[in-house]
Amino acid sequence: MSKTPLVAVLLIFIGFFFFPYFYSVASGQLGKPVPELEKPKGDHCIEDAKWMEENHMVLLKEWRDHVIRQGIRTYISDTYGTAYNISTYTCFECHTSKANFCDKCHDYTGVKPNCWDCHVYPELLEKYR
Amino acid sequence: MSVLGTIVGVVIPYIAGFIFVVGVIYRIFFWSRSVVPFKIPTTCGQQKSLPWLRRTWMDRFDSPYTNWETAVRMLMEVFLFRSLWKNVRYELPAQTAVSTKWLWLFALTFHWSLLIVLIRHFRFFLEPVPDFVNIIQNLDGFLEVHIGWLWFQLHVVHIMITGLTLLVALLYLLYRRLFMPRERSLSLPSDYVALILLLCVVITGLLMRYVISVDVAQVKELAQGLLSFHPPASPDLHWLFMLHLLFVSVLLAYFPFSKLMHSAGIFFSPTRNMPNNNRAVRHINPWNYPVKGVDWDEFYEEFKEDMEELEQMGYVVKPEEEV
Numbered sequence: 001m002s003k004t005p006l007v008a009v010l011l012i013f014i015g016f017f018f019f020p021y022f023y024s025v026a027s028g029q030l031g032k033p034v035p036e037l038e039k040p041k042g043d044h045c046i047e048d049a050k051w052m053e054e055n056h057m058v059l060l061k062e063w064r065d066h067v068i069r070q071g072i073r074t075y076i077s078d079t080y081g082t083a084y085n086i087s088t089y090t091c092f093e094c095h096t097s098k099a100n101f102c103d104k105c106h107d108y109t110g111v112k113p114n115c116w117d118c119h120v121y122p123e124l125l126e127k128y129r
Numbered sequence: 130m131s132v133l134g135t136i137v138g139v140v141i142p143y144i145a146g147f148i149f150v151v152g153v154i155y156r157i158f159f160w161s162r163s164v165v166p167f168k169i170p171t172t173c174g175q176q177k178s179l180p181w182l183r184r185t186w187m188d189r190f191d192s193p194y195t196n197w198e199t200a201v202r203m204l205m206e207v208f209l210f211r212s213l214w215k216n217v218r219y220e221l222p223a224q225t226a227v228s229t230k231w232l233w234l235f236a237l238t239f240h241w242s243l244l245i246v247l248i249r250h251f252r253f254f255l256e257p258v259p260d261f262v263n264i265i266q267n268l269d270g271f272l273e274v275h276i277g278w279l280w281f282q283l284h285v286v287h288i289m290i291t292g293l294t295l296l297v298a299l300l301y302l303l304y305r306r307l308f309m310p311r312e313r314s315l316s317l318p319s320d321y322v323a324l325i326l327l328l329c330v331v332i333t334g335l336l337m338r339y340v341i342s343v344d345v346a347q348v349k350e351l352a353q354g355l356l357s358f359h360p361p362a363s364p365d366l367h368w369l370f371m372l373h374l375l376f377v378s379v380l381l382a383y384f385p386f387s388k389l390m391h392s393a394g395i396f397f398s399p400t401r402n403m404p405n406n407n408r409a410v411r412h413i414n415p416w417n418y419p420v421k422g423v424d425w426d427e428f429y430e431e432f433k434e435d436m437e438e439l440e441q442m443g444y445v446v447k448p449e450e451e452v
Contacts, residue, residue: 001160001161001162001163001164001165001397001399003161004402005161005396005397005402006157006158006160006161008396009157009393009396009397010154010157013153013154013157013393016247017150019251020251020254020255020356021356023255023259024254024255024256024353024356024357027255027256027257029256029257030256030353030356030357031353031354031356031357031359032256032353033350033353033354034346034347034349034350053344053346054342054343054344054367055284055342057284057285057342058284058342061283061284061286105346107257107258108256108258108346108349109252109253109258109345109346109348109349110252110258110262110263110266111345112263112266112267113286114273114286114287
């Protein structure tokens with residue numbers, strides 16, 4: 001058989017499956033661990049921190065629906081039993097920076113939440129206060 | 130979880146990756162050495178012939194004559210599944226061939242979805258996440274939905290279309306093998322294994338995306354660790370992700386031995402990768418053994434007496450000398 005198919009398949013195979021390795025080596029960030037986040041101010045988060053890592057978007061969506069669709073403004077924490085005012089400002093009390101907290105993980109994993117299409121974030125608040 | 134985490138998260142992926150890469154490369158080289166005794170392109174159009182024989186532009190790619198036409202034909206085969214497009218079913222009462230495009234539709238949906246899903250997975254392997262992955266992710270997730278009941282809250286706002294089409298197409302491909310009589314009768318266990326493995330991967334992936342959320346930052350850390358050959362000692366990740374990873378590892382290890390190798394095999398199909406130029410270019414069969422020829426003078430010397438006898442009987446034996 002002519003060697004053209006072999007060359008084509010090898011190029012596609014190596015190009016596709018080894019691309020991540022070459023890319024990461026070229027960018028010099030191969031094996032980058034989870035970025036260090038800015039330590040939030042308070043003692044504990046609204047729910048258990050580990051749960052929040054995986055499910056903060058569920059909570060935020062729930063909050064959105066509670067406020068916008070049902071008009072509920074208070075949230076009772078499942079873990080701690082304390083009441084919280086449902087607002088992004090409640091988050092900002094401890095998480096004072098979007099760039100040093102939210103964006104780090106979101107950029108790392110390529111997640112593009114649409115929160116900031118409408119909502120104000122701490123840096124913007126600081127700028128226009 | 131620690132020992133299990135090391136085995137499922139580090140040891141098995143490495144073994145599977147090794148089997149995958151070595152196995153695929155071995156089979157590619159094995160196939161590239163195979164003998165092609167005859168030029169056997171299957172064609173669906175008028176071949177290049179006498180100048181007054183009408184040949185449409187599509188004929189050029191259905192019955193390619195040059196190498197670049199063959200390349201275009203291969204590309205159409207790989208990206209559009211043209212040979213499946215021509216799939217027909219013979220209808221008995223009407224005694225006609227009816228074109229059936231369902232297989233083409235779902236096969237194409239499945240393969241394109243899989244490609245896009247694989248490219249989306251680059252976000253775990255590439256650091257920083259490049260723009261093309263983000264763009265594909267944005268386009269794929271342009272549907273913004275609200276699904277939320279008391280017991281079930283979708284934790285994302287964007288539905289990734291290809292993930293769902295992947296599942297639907299796979300379910301159809303399985304349905305077709307299970308419930309259509311002819312397809313069922315010619316299905317082998319290896320057909321089902323590939324489909325079911327893919328389904329397991331897809332279902333665990335979709336569960337992670339839509340139902341049970343997993344800390345993706347840790348997932349990326351593990352992926353980066355594996356990629357840099359400095360894996361974490363005992364990755365402690367969500368069980369669902371571990372299951373997903375296990376299924377992917379099994380699929381990778383199974384890949385070189387399975388029918389999934391058709392992804393490489395299509396390029397080595399002599400019925401597809403050869404131009405239909407039999408009349409113009411001679412195809413040498415590599416199996417031809419060397420023939421020691423005898424030229425006319427040697428032949429004449431050997432049978433001189435018989436030849437002279439024939440010549441005396443009035444037959445022309447020697448060719449006329451060229452002037």
